[in-house]
Amino acid sequence: MMRIVKYPQPNEWKQLLARAATANDNVLEKVKSILEEVKKNGDKALKRFAKKWDNAELTELQVTKEEMEEAVTLVSEELKEAIQQAAKNIEKFHSRQMFKEELVETTPGIVCWRKAVPIEKVGLYIPGGNAPLFSSLLMMGIPAIIAGCRRIVLCTPPTKEGKINPAILYTASLIGIAEIYKTGGAQAIAAMAFGTESIPAVNKIFGPGNNFVTAAKQLVQQYGVAIDMPAGPSEVLVLADETANAGFAAADLLSQAEHGADSQAILVTTEEELALQVQNELQQQLSNLSRKELATPSLSNSLIIITKNFAEAIELVNEYAPEHLIINCRFADVIAEKIVNAGSVFIGAYTPEAAGDYASGTNHVLPTNGFAKAYSGLSIESFVKKISFQKISAEGLKIISSTIITMAEAEGLDAHANAIKIRSNV
Amino acid sequence: MMRIVKYPQPNEWKQLLARAATANDNVLEKVKSILEEVKKNGDKALKRFAKKWDNAELTELQVTKEEMEEAVTLVSEELKEAIQQAAKNIEKFHSRQMFKEELVETTPGIVCWRKAVPIEKVGLYIPGGNAPLFSSLLMMGIPAIIAGCRRIVLCTPPTKEGKINPAILYTASLIGIAEIYKTGGAQAIAAMAFGTESIPAVNKIFGPGNNFVTAAKQLVQQYGVAIDMPAGPSEVLVLADETANAGFAAADLLSQAEHGADSQAILVTTEEELALQVQNELQQQLSNLSRKELATPSLSNSLIIITKNFAEAIELVNEYAPEHLIINCRFADVIAEKIVNAGSVFIGAYTPEAAGDYASGTNHVLPTNGFAKAYSGLSIESFVKKISFQKISAEGLKIISSTIITMAEAEGLDAHANAIKIRSNV
Numbered sequence: 001m002m003r004i005v006k007y008p009q010p011n012e013w014k015q016l017l018a019r020a021a022t023a024n025d026n027v028l029e030k031v032k033s034i035l036e037e038v039k040k041n042g043d044k045a046l047k048r049f050a051k052k053w054d055n056a057e058l059t060e061l062q063v064t065k066e067e068m069e070e071a072v073t074l075v076s077e078e079l080k081e082a083i084q085q086a087a088k089n090i091e092k093f094h095s096r097q098m099f100k101e102e103l104v105e106t107t108p109g110i111v112c113w114r115k116a117v118p119i120e121k122v123g124l125y126i127p128g129g130n131a132p133l134f135s136s137l138l139m140m141g142i143p144a145i146i147a148g149c150r151r152i153v154l155c156t157p158p159t160k161e162g163k164i165n166p167a168i169l170y171t172a173s174l175i176g177i178a179e180i181y182k183t184g185g186a187q188a189i190a191a192m193a194f195g196t197e198s199i200p201a202v203n204k205i206f207g208p209g210n211n212f213v214t215a216a217k218q219l220v221q222q223y224g225v226a227i228d229m230p231a232g233p234s235e236v237l238v239l240a241d242e243t244a245n246a247g248f249a250a251a252d253l254l255s256q257a258e259h260g261a262d263s264q265a266i267l268v269t270t271e272e273e274l275a276l277q278v279q280n281e282l283q284q285q286l287s288n289l290s291r292k293e294l295a296t297p298s299l300s301n302s303l304i305i306i307t308k309n310f311a312e313a314i315e316l317v318n319e320y321a322p323e324h325l326i327i328n329c330r331f332a333d334v335i336a337e338k339i340v341n342a343g344s345v346f347i348g349a350y351t352p353e354a355a356g357d358y359a360s361g362t363n364h365v366l367p368t369n370g371f372a373k374a375y376s377g378l379s380i381e382s383f384v385k386k387i388s389f390q391k392i393s394a395e396g397l398k399i400i401s402s403t404i405i406t407m408a409e410a411e412g413l414d415a416h417a418n419a420i421k422i423r424s425n426v
Numbered sequence: 427m428m429r430i431v432k433y434p435q436p437n438e439w440k441q442l443l444a445r446a447a448t449a450n451d452n453v454l455e456k457v458k459s460i461l462e463e464v465k466k467n468g469d470k471a472l473k474r475f476a477k478k479w480d481n482a483e484l485t486e487l488q489v490t491k492e493e494m495e496e497a498v499t500l501v502s503e504e505l506k507e508a509i510q511q512a513a514k515n516i517e518k519f520h521s522r523q524m525f526k527e528e529l530v531e532t533t534p535g536i537v538c539w540r541k542a543v544p545i546e547k548v549g550l551y552i553p554g555g556n557a558p559l560f561s562s563l564l565m566m567g568i569p570a571i572i573a574g575c576r577r578i579v580l581c582t583p584p585t586k587e588g589k590i591n592p593a594i595l596y597t598a599s600l601i602g603i604a605e606i607y608k609t610g611g612a613q614a615i616a617a618m619a620f621g622t623e624s625i626p627a628v629n630k631i632f633g634p635g636n637n638f639v640t641a642a643k644q645l646v647q648q649y650g651v652a653i654d655m656p657a658g659p660s661e662v663l664v665l666a667d668e669t670a671n672a673g674f675a676a677a678d679l680l681s682q683a684e685h686g687a688d689s690q691a692i693l694v695t696t697e698e699e700l701a702l703q704v705q706n707e708l709q710q711q712l713s714n715l716s717r718k719e720l721a722t723p724s725l726s727n728s729l730i731i732i733t734k735n736f737a738e739a740i741e742l743v744n745e746y747a748p749e750h751l752i753i754n755c756r757f758a759d760v761i762a763e764k765i766v767n768a769g770s771v772f773i774g775a776y777t778p779e780a781a782g783d784y785a786s787g788t789n790h791v792l793p794t795n796g797f798a799k800a801y802s803g804l805s806i807e808s809f810v811k812k813i814s815f816q817k818i819s820a821e822g823l824k825i826i827s828s829t830i831i832t833m834a835e836a837e838g839l840d841a842h843a844n845a846i847k848i849r850s851n852v
Contacts, residue, residue: 407561419677
């Protein structure tokens, strides 16, 4: 069960809140050889890896139109409707994130602006495993489509029958993603980084994955490919006061814990009684879970922290910088104003993380592992780059020419000064 | 001199435009040991490195108030005024980049928004060497100040007298940066990543530097520190038609070439005659340059490419994705509309790169090495992260509860479904 820590001193927080170390040299070495193999042998390597790790005999890597059409018939109407409603909310929220250009005349005759331009080719990765993560496809695919990326490639590992989960194919066809390849793990990342006979090299790679995928994403950056963000196990911090329902808090902690043994769930409260109630609730709710085996070890890595007051609790949250923060308190809005480090914040008793994970409209691809101190979650901005433009008239240049020449010469850059002098006969 | 390549085939572009390879394992190994040393010995290591590489005997790492005040007296009035004008334009352009929050009600009772929050602690690095790059300090420091970063740390290597260039100190005090440390190279990056007795650990590190600095920035990311962007040698591509002044074009190419032997300057034109005139001009202008020794080898790595028409030229530009693009053509505006991969675009005959390098208002920290395909230059956005928030009423949650439950169960995540059920008694 979750360990209770009472009144830790601020100088103990860092150690207390430390995430489990991930990545190791052993994985990196293995992944390096996979990258090399895909770079050298392309499709052939991908098929070999599919046989080796997915136990699938593939003749074609790309999902066919027929497979797409078949998938639509295999998904229940209920699930289709749910995916459609979630897609609608995600689209509504993300479409408001489009960048509006604005011209700024910094000096008469000098006009500067920035323009958001879609990244041309993006690659999305969806891991395999027990859970077909079609929700992650919504979260990556919808902003990619809205941003206007010209080519959107999806890679995901096949089942041993060489198939892709129908819910994933249905989601792809719903949002308009048609280029899907049956390849997973580090080899999928390699394929999208270097390109193969079938799969194009892309400019930026997105998506969650295991240690191998994470290591591959880290490594391919050296070849000029961008990635969404550094990855780590998922985490939630629930901040609760005496008004919080212990059952709600326990359910929220468990919905994080079920992701796997390395997930972290933390409860921070000023109320010792609530802490004990939550522990009790955890025990009861856990016994009915299908993923009990995953959630149990995760909970034993997790923590209940009792702080002296809410000011301290907020400081602790900002120090931890949780991926997800649930504020289950009477004055949740006021507390939310004071949060400076978090991926996504869920305000009030009826705002569980699960809402944002699926259907409220916000993105669920968020910075973990303390990266929320410097990184943002996924948004339209993740699928565009902003190019700056400027246009200067001969008169405008005259106004700033002596400024430029003086600065360039002080930096010892004569040719920079010359580029101005030759235009203004200074 | 610059090599002329006439009518290369599109399938030859990739090879033709390839950047020189950088980073090597040898540097990485050396930098790793520097990082370890600073992590272990803190200030003591920094002082030892200052003695070893900067030939400076330091008792204190931090620049004192007295040194700041003295610096102001050592900078000429002319340079002060120039820096002030540049700062004003940079501030004007960047202050328009502030993010405006917008609440989106995706479903009745479900309100979502994003908020830009300054990254708390940022570290800026300014390299030493011959040129005191106070202009880069403007480009990093002004957006950091506007964004509202709470703690801004500047590291830059000392001279052998243990001093910092007065123009850098003047610029820092002008824009309001007071925490400056005398340390350079990979050890400065290590100090800002891990913290020492004097220097605080920061959340994100910005700034240019040599191979060692670049490698250090690459490595510290593994410890949870963010960096501005991957770095590479500076580059310019000049696109010119028959209306272009060959002297202007040559001056622009040289202002890139003088950065160093690994800089790349490329001229793309449809006009063979112009190409020859530019070569001629290069020869003449080069002979008067103080940095002739740096510019000459850079030019011999560089290229003049003659394309059959402008459609092809534009395609080639987008394939290369130059850090700086100067469009010196009659229909420069029309061409600018078609650029999808570039760091910063300079439109028309009187818009030299040097203007944006110093004083027009745009940022000069830009993606090199083809990274402009996926990365943006520095802006206010580089100094904030965006946190998403959501607040759901009990009624709002009811509307999407069956959607969430259906999706969670289809993904095999029962505890996610439970977090909804327990709130809605479904």
